[in-house]
Amino acid sequence: LSQPFRSTNSSKGESTRQAILEHAAPLFNQRGFEGCSITDIMAATGLQKGGIYRHFSSKEELAEAAFRHSLKLTLRRRRGDLTQARTPLDKLRLLVEHFVHTPTAVAGGCPLLNTAVDTDDGNPALRTLVRRAFRAWRRRISSLAQQAIDAHELRPDTDVLWLANTVISTLEGAVMLSRLERSKTPLLHAQQTLNLLLDTLASKRR
Amino acid sequence: LSQPFRSTNSSKGESTRQAILEHAAPLFNQRGFEGCSITDIMAATGLQKGGIYRHFSSKEELAEAAFRHSLKLTLRRRRGDLTQARTPLDKLRLLVEHFVHTPTAVAGGCPLLNTAVDTDDGNPALRTLVRRAFRAWRRRISSLAQQAIDAHELRPDTDVLWLANTVISTLEGAVMLSRLERSKTPLLHAQQTLNLLLDTLASKRR
Amino acid sequence: LSQPFRSTNSSKGESTRQAILEHAAPLFNQRGFEGCSITDIMAATGLQKGGIYRHFSSKEELAEAAFRHSLKLTLRRRRGDLTQARTPLDKLRLLVEHFVHTPTAVAGGCPLLNTAVDTDDGNPALRTLVRRAFRAWRRRISSLAQQAIDAHELRPDTDVLWLANTVISTLEGAVMLSRLERSKTPLLHAQQTLNLLLDTLASKRR
Amino acid sequence: LSQPFRSTNSSKGESTRQAILEHAAPLFNQRGFEGCSITDIMAATGLQKGGIYRHFSSKEELAEAAFRHSLKLTLRRRRGDLTQARTPLDKLRLLVEHFVHTPTAVAGGCPLLNTAVDTDDGNPALRTLVRRAFRAWRRRISSLAQQAIDAHELRPDTDVLWLANTVISTLEGAVMLSRLERSKTPLLHAQQTLNLLLDTLASKRR
DNA sequence: ACTCACGGGACAGCCCGTTCTT
DNA sequence: AAGAACGGGCTGTCCCGTGAGT
Numbered sequence: 117l118s119q120p121f122r123s124t125n126s127s128k129g130e131s132t133r134q135a136i137l138e139h140a141a142p143l144f145n146q147r148g149f150e151g152c153s154i155t156d157i158m159a160a161t162g163l164q165k166g167g168i169y170r171h172f173s174s175k176e177e178l179a180e181a182a183f184r185h186s187l188k189l190t191l192r193r194r195r196g197d198l199t200q201a202r203t204p205l206d207k208l209r210l211l212v213e214h215f216v217h218t219p220t221a222v223a224g225g226c227p228l229l230n231t232a233v234d235t236d237d238g239n240p241a242l243r244t245l246v247r248r249a250f251r252a253w254r255r256r257i258s259s260l261a262q263q264a265i266d267a268h269e270l271r272p273d274t275d276v277l278w279l280a281n282t283v284i285s286t287l288e289g290a291v292m293l294s295r296l297e298r299s300k301t302p303l304l305h306a307q308q309t310l311n312l313l314l315d316t317l318a319s320k321r322r
Numbered sequence: 323l324s325q326p327f328r329s330t331n332s333s334k335g336e337s338t339r340q341a342i343l344e345h346a347a348p349l350f351n352q353r354g355f356e357g358c359s360i361t362d363i364m365a366a367t368g369l370q371k372g373g374i375y376r377h378f379s380s381k382e383e384l385a386e387a388a389f390r391h392s393l394k395l396t397l398r399r400r401r402g403d404l405t406q407a408r409t410p411l412d413k414l415r416l417l418v419e420h421f422v423h424t425p426t427a428v429a430g431g432c433p434l435l436n437t438a439v440d441t442d443d444g445n446p447a448l449r450t451l452v453r454r455a456f457r458a459w460r461r462r463i464s465s466l467a468q469q470a471i472d473a474h475e476l477r478p479d480t481d482v483l484w485l486a487n488t489v490i491s492t493l494e495g496a497v498m499l500s501r502l503e504r505s506k507t508p509l510l511h512a513q514q515t516l517n518l519l520l521d522t523l524a525s526k527r528r
Numbered sequence: 529l530s531q532p533f534r535s536t537n538s539s540k541g542e543s544t545r546q547a548i549l550e551h552a553a554p555l556f557n558q559r560g561f562e563g564c565s566i567t568d569i570m571a572a573t574g575l576q577k578g579g580i581y582r583h584f585s586s587k588e589e590l591a592e593a594a595f596r597h598s599l600k601l602t603l604r605r606r607r608g609d610l611t612q613a614r615t616p617l618d619k620l621r622l623l624v625e626h627f628v629h630t631p632t633a634v635a636g637g638c639p640l641l642n643t644a645v646d647t648d649d650g651n652p653a654l655r656t657l658v659r660r661a662f663r664a665w666r667r668r669i670s671s672l673a674q675q676a677i678d679a680h681e682l683r684p685d686t687d688v689l690w691l692a693n694t695v696i697s698t699l700e701g702a703v704m705l706s707r708l709e710r711s712k713t714p715l716l717h718a719q720q721t722l723n724l725l726l727d728t729l730a731s732k733r734r
Numbered sequence: 735l736s737q738p739f740r741s742t743n744s745s746k747g748e749s750t751r752q753a754i755l756e757h758a759a760p761l762f763n764q765r766g767f768e769g770c771s772i773t774d775i776m777a778a779t780g781l782q783k784g785g786i787y788r789h790f791s792s793k794e795e796l797a798e799a800a801f802r803h804s805l806k807l808t809l810r811r812r813r814g815d816l817t818q819a820r821t822p823l824d825k826l827r828l829l830v831e832h833f834v835h836t837p838t839a840v841a842g843g844c845p846l847l848n849t850a851v852d853t854d855d856g857n858p859a860l861r862t863l864v865r866r867a868f869r870a871w872r873r874r875i876s877s878l879a880q881q882a883i884d885a886h887e888l889r890p891d892t893d894v895l896w897l898a899n900t901v902i903s904t905l906e907g908a909v910m911l912s913r914l915e916r917s918k919t920p921l922l923h924a925q926q927t928l929n930l931l932l933d934t935l936a937s938k939r940r
Numbered sequence: 941a942c943t944c945a946c947g948g949g950a951c952a953g954c955c956c957g958t959t960c961t962t
Numbered sequence: 963a964a965g966a967a968c969g970g971g972c973t974g975t976c977c978c979g980t981g982a983g984t
Contacts, residue, residue: 289495701907
């Protein structure tokens with residue numbers, strides 16, 4: 117039952133690896149894979165090249181690990197505490213509200229959006245990771261939507277996948293616009309839209 | 323009567339410049355600024371460096387011109403023929419339908435989305451161009467929305483800027499998802515969403 | 529008897545050609561073939577590329593013509609007026625004195641020395657020209673020496689080729705040193721040496 | 735007892751640097767600074783640009799180091815073993831003989847002559863090096879001449895600087911001619927001349 | 941566990957020589 | 963004669979990954 121193997125982190129090496137990821141994640145998120153050099157990460161971490169390559173065998177591997185790190189932080193932050201909402205529909209609204217009002221966990225905006233666009237051309241490994249992350253998110257939303265349907269909060273004929281895609285598209289598109297304009301307005305508009313949409317789906321129920 | 327003025331393009335150099343842009347635009351759109359080298363463009367155009375740098379003084383300038391080129395093509399294609407729709411509201415629906423069903427004018431997806439994300443970190447000149455393009459698009463949509471309001475097709479209290487931002491966010495977010503999943507579904511879902519939204523705004527009118 | 533064909537120079541084109549040579553000759557002489565670009569010559573002449581390539585089909589041809597030009601000027605200046613000296617031996621002394629005290633006809637030092645060193649590696653056409661020029665010079669000196677022998681001014685067993693080579697080597701070596709040190713001293717020393725040598729060859733005559 | 739000090743060369747980098755110099759020196763000596771590209775040196779050394787620029791920060795610096803290398807080899811070879819000569823005057827004769835009969839240490843002829851002519855126009859750093867090298871050589875010769883005077887082998891009124899300049903001029907001029915004609919004759923003639931000159935200065939002593 | 945030297949490789953921007961059109 | 967156009971080469975920089983040393 118006890119695990120004699122190295123726990124999550126204990127050795128010096130493991131903490132160094134974490135430190136590298138913490139510094140590399142925002143860099144990759146801001147500048148993309150090509151726009152970010154090992155030298156940049158050396159400067160950010162204070163390590164030398166050899167010190168970095170000891171922990172990651174290539175830039176690709178480092179980028180992937182950094183993305184996983186960004187993802188973990190982002191999901192943790194976005195998850196929020198939905199238990200404060202009583203009903204599934206309220207949970208959906210809270211989820212949207214939380215997304216809109218929570219600052220990004222990693223500098224440079226939403227890592228999912230950034231990486232999806234950045235890897236559009238190549239890097240299939242990273243691309244798969246992003247796809248998986250979006251699918252998990254979609255599952256979570258559609259699951260809540262299904263619960264809302266089951267709770268008679270939403271019309272029974274609501275397509276939960278459509279709803280999930282809509283929530284994600286609207287929010288991520290708004291993130292892009294918000295970052296471009298350096299203004300929260302698009303995000304707030306997205307929240308309005310999604311709330312209105314949920315109202316509609318609910319009101320039409322009867 | 324003779325016209326010594328040089329028309330838009332006639333000289334050999336101008337046609338070369340255009341050829342460069344036509345080949346460079348999809349490369350930049352697919353790989354981003356950092357991910358695309360002058361050597362790539364040399365290979366794509368069949369020109370040597372001297373032939374390229376004669377027309378563009380730097381990679382930045384080339385990227386900017388290529389983006390303008392992408393933008394021009396994209397806008398031309400997206401503009402579509404809204405005269406086929408009778409009312410402003412129908413024009414809005416047609417605009418959305420056109421966006422969803424028209425393939426991108428330049429390989430690599432929507433240049434506005436790609437460039438907005440790619441220049442999130444640096445390159446303010448390009449960033450300004452993207453911002454301007456989105457604003458023009460938003461104006462176009464909000465103007466149609468205003469016309470729909472004036473025609474009593476939409477609720478008079480509809481916030482046209484909100485509506486425009488919503489349309490753009492939802493469509494662009496869906497573009498990202500569609501490219502990531504290599505599936506049109508997210509785009510079709512976005513169309514559904516926007517049509518439902520317009521229905522709602524219309525039905526609530528009375 | 530009259531010659532209706534273009535004489536040495538008359539047309540506008542011919543004068544342009546001469547102007548190019550006059551400006552190009554010192555440039556090539558100072559910087560060498562590789563160290564001097566067509567752009568430099570454009571700047572010096574005020575002409576554009578097309579204007580230069582109209583008269584010379586390549587940089588090599590231009591360099592060769594420029595060297596011929598330098599050579600012509602140099603020989604004209606070095607020839608001096610040896611008729612002022614009464615005897616062949618005095619002519620030799622006067623030739624040396626003239627070489628030492630006459631400034632170079634073309635900026636950048638002795639074109640024979642410069643071109644000999646510059647073409648040491650390649651450019652056989654130019655190299656042949658230099659060789660020929662040195663041989664003509666050597667013939668001239670050895671011819672004077674032979675006349676001095678015939679006039680019983682120099683020992684009859686004097687090797688006139690040796691003497692000619694010695695004069696040339698000493699003078700050209702001194703030119704190199706003088707330019708390096710920016711001082712006339714090495715040239716004056718060479719004159720002393722050659723005079724002493726001629727004295728010796730004369731005194732030993734009996 | 736341990737020696738923490740780094741000896742002349744031991745590390746891998748130092749040997750690479752030496753290898754670069756060994757290959758670059760003859761190239762620069764043959765083709766001159768402008769006539770020799772880094773690409774040429776890459777081909778000669780088998781290294782890539784990164785490997786070369788790691789050791790030299792610019793082409794200028796490389797050329798300077800290559801010239802120092804050429805100079806070192808040349809001086810070492812020319813120095814010869816003058817102890818075989820008994821008297822100062824004999825040492826002078828031996829010095830001349832050694833110069834005439836010893837092949838150049840670096841392909842392309844005498845680096846001092848070549849560089850003096852090549853840098854006549856620009857590159858003051860290199861120019862200073864050449865000047866210094868000639869001055870050292872002149873000091874060496876004039877010092878031997880002074881010893882010969884002190885030993886009553888040469889006339890006491892001999893101008894040792896004149897003599898040194900004469901030796902250098904005659905030899906270097908002959909090197910130029912010899913390379914131009916691809917014949918040792920001019921060098922042999924120079925030796926004859928200098929021996930005759932020394933004879934004269936000696937014989938006139940009494 | 942980390943530093944630092946090392947070197948292969950690619951890249952951007954510049955310039956050069958030459959041709960072609962005007 | 964001007965000057966635009968273009969193929970090609972070059973310099974200096976950067977980057978990535980390795981390996982010796984510590």
